[in-house]
Amino acid sequence: MKILHVSKKYPSALGGDAVVVANLQKQQEAADHQVVIVTSNCDEISDGPGIYKVGLKDTPAALDAITIKRIISLIILFFRMFVILRKERPDVIHTHSVDMAFFVSFAARFYGIPIVHTFHIVTFYDMTQSALRRKSELWLAKKATPRFVTAPNSYDLHKLRTAGLAQAVLLPNGVDLEFWKLPNVTPKDEVFTFLAIGRLEHQKGYDYLIKAAMQLTQKTHTAFRVVIVGEGSQKKALYALAHSLKVEGIVQFVGRKSPQQTRDLLGQAGAIVCPSLYETTPLTLLEAWSGTVPVIITPVGILRDAPTDFDGAFLVQPKDVHSLMEAMAKCMSDDVSRQNAIAKGYEEAKKYAWPLVSKRAEIFYRAAQ
16 A cells, blocks of 8 residues: 655654654554655755655744745645645545645545545634634635544544544554663652653643742752753743743753653653643653653543543643642652552553554555545
8 A cells, every 4th residue: 555644744843743654654664555755844854765845945843833934835735746646646645734634635636545634633622722723623624525534532533523524533643662661760860850841832831830840849848850851932931931930940941852862861750741731642641651651641632531530640630730739749759659650551551552553544544445
């Protein structure tokens, strides 16, 4: 089978969609499928055979906003896809960005190639998002006429079906269990490290984490630090917040890191903190579970419907600074709860191994033809 992935981001550009596409490609090529990539024109994105970088040159961060440059790039994509599909003739197109899916769909229909579209994040029901984003997300998805629309968790699956996308199916995010498995996750010094990984954007809730860190300094005498990995538009604001709360010595911003560097940091961490306001399935959650590191997280994505007694992670409500601080304090002091979260989390991670996810995707590809 020949599979063409259309993704806004692709390694080494930072983004969950880039991670998902790269891992699907790895599994699919190992299964003797041919894989072609259509992606954005960024210097950070790798060049190579079977990789088409389309549109005006842009930065990975700018791709997350609708700008004039991005709109022009989508129009260029519309025309280029007729040329690419005539040359490549894939059996199926797997799209990972809803606006790209719409612009690709015209050429796909012309050549009779089915589309399977994946929502890496579903926001149309989130009233904190702009009305334009919420309405356009559904409109673009429907007009792209994909054979299947995949959602990464059961909650989003239900929302998509209720909104009229009856072809919605479940395709969870995956994780490389072998890569993220760590031999020893005991902190290597006397300072307990909370690690947060992700783009420095409002949805990640890092302002609440910084405020919780300030409260924690008043509650505990145990030395700790908060290490935040990533880049984004909120960088200056978060720096300023840490300074204003006088925790700049505790909260450390270390910028973007490679997967190998992130794994090394994970091995030094006492816990991972994911205070997101909304997510589908945070890849950081799966990676921490695989690395047997306890997780403090808001009930987003696959945890949205978690039972009240779920003990595979320390669950806190979004925007609740005090509860986040209490969870961080408990994670530092309660070794029994930590070890239980580690054991339960690893069992959860095994359900999301990439070979299982890739095989499920292939079922949808074949059913779409």
